[in-house]
Amino acid sequence: MIRPQDLLCPRPEGLYCAPGDFYIDPVRPVDRAVVTHGHSDHARAGHGAVLATPETLAIMGERYGEGFTVTRQAAPYGETVARDNVEVTLVPAGHVLGSAQAVVRWKGLTMVVSGDYKRRRDPTCQAFEPVPCDVFISEATFGLPVFRHPDDAGEIARLLRSVAQFPERTHMVGAYALGKAQRVIRLLREGGWEKPIHVHGALERLNRLYEDHGVDLGPLLPATVDRKQDFAGAIVVGPPSALVDRWGRRFIDPVLAFASGWMRVRARARQRGVELPLIISDHADWDELTATVDEIRPGELWITHGREEALARWAELQGIPARALALVGYEEEDEA
Ligand SMILES: [Zn+2]
Ligand SMILES: [Zn+2]
Structure with a gap:
C-alpha cells in the first residue's frame, strides 16, 4: 500500500519527492527544484533545474540574474508536467504574482503543497484554487484564532x-x-x-x-x-x-x-x-486556514511552518488527522 510519506517527505533541504527526485521550495541548492513562488525564502538561487510558473521564473531572474539556475522549465497554471513517474501541476495560490500550489500525483495518490497562500481577493494575482486531495500541506503563519485580518x-x-x-x-x-x-x-x-x-x-x-x-x-x-x-x-x-x-x-x-x-x-x-x-497580509488568517481545510476536506493535513499546534488540534477535532512538519528556513517576518 502506498503511503503519503513515500511520495513526499521532509528533509533538511525541504520537502522531497523520492519517486520524482525533486524538492519543493528547497532552502539549499539541489539538483531539481519545484518553486512555488518568488519570495526569497522559497525561491533560492543555485539549483540545477527549476520548475515554476513563467511569472515566478521571471521574478527569480529579476532578483538573482538570469544565471539563477542551470536549466529552467516554465509550467503555466493548470499544465501537467511529468517528473519521472510523478505528475506535477501548478495551480494558483493567491499569494503573489505567479504564486502556485504544487499538485503532486503518483499511483492514484494526490498531495497538494500549498506554498504560501491566502483566500481573499488580490487585484495583483490569480485567486487560490482549491484542489481535492488525499493530503493537503498547508502553511500556518497566522495559525492562531487571534489572527483575523480585517478587510x-x-x-x-x-x-x-x-x-x-x-x-x-x-x-x-x-x-x-x-x-x-x-x-x-x-x-x-x-x-x-x-x-x-x-x-x-x-x-x-x-x-x-x-x-x-x-x-x-x-x-x-x-x-x-x-x-x-x-x-x-x-x-x-x-x-x-x-x-x-x-x-x-x-x-x-x-x-x-x-x-x-x-x-x-x-x-x-x-x-x-x-x-x-x-493589517494587510498575503497569508491566510485563522478563518481562511480553517475554511480552506474545511472546503478541501483532505484525508490528512500536514503543516509546513508557522503556528502549527492550534491548526493541527482544530483539524483533529474535525476528524482530519494532522501532522506538523516543522520545516525550517522559511522566514515570515517581513513578507507576511
Ligand atoms: Zn511568500
Ligand atoms: Zn513564506
Whole structure:
C-alpha cells in the first residue's frame, strides 16, 4: 500500500519527492527544484533545474540574474508536467504574482503543497484554487484564532483618511518588495488615490515586472528628490527596512505606516516605531486556514511552518488527522 510519506517527505533541504527526485521550495541548492513562488525564502538561487510558473521564473531572474539556475522549465497554471513517474501541476495560490500550489500525483495518490497562500481577493494575482486531495500541506503563519485580518479596503481607507488629516506630513508605507508593495499601490488606486505614488528604488524593477504582467499601478515617481517639501502630503512606498535607515530619515515629520499581518500585534508595531499599522497580509488568517481545510476536506493535513499546534488540534477535532512538519528556513517576518 502506498503511503503519503513515500511520495513526499521532509528533509533538511525541504520537502522531497523520492519517486520524482525533486524538492519543493528547497532552502539549499539541489539538483531539481519545484518553486512555488518568488519570495526569497522559497525561491533560492543555485539549483540545477527549476520548475515554476513563467511569472515566478521571471521574478527569480529579476532578483538573482538570469544565471539563477542551470536549466529552467516554465509550467503555466493548470499544465501537467511529468517528473519521472510523478505528475506535477501548478495551480494558483493567491499569494503573489505567479504564486502556485504544487499538485503532486503518483499511483492514484494526490498531495497538494500549498506554498504560501491566502483566500481573499488580490487585484495583483490569480485567486487560490482549491484542489481535492488525499493530503493537503498547508502553511500556518497566522495559525492562531487571534489572527483575523480585517478587510483590506478598510485599512487603505484609514491610510487615506490620515493623509487627508495631515496634509503637511509625508506618509511612508513599509511594504515587502514582492507582492505587498504592488498590492498596496493597486489598493490605493481602487481607493481613489489617483496622484503619483513615490516609490523607493528597491521596488522599481518588480513594479515594472508586475506592470508587464498586466497589473496597472498608475503614475509612479522615484522617491529620490532632494527637496524635502516636495513630499508634503505625498504617499511614499518602500521596503520595511528602508523606512528607518538613512533614506527614510530624510523625510520631514513622516507618518510611518507598515502593511503586514503582524501589525495585528501591537508590540510589533511599537517595536518598529510604526504610527499607522495597516493589517494587510498575503497569508491566510485563522478563518481562511480553517475554511480552506474545511472546503478541501483532505484525508490528512500536514503543516509546513508557522503556528502549527492550534491548526493541527482544530483539524483533529474535525476528524482530519494532522501532522506538523516543522520545516525550517522559511522566514515570515517581513513578507507576511
Ligand atoms: Zn511568500
Ligand atoms: Zn513564506
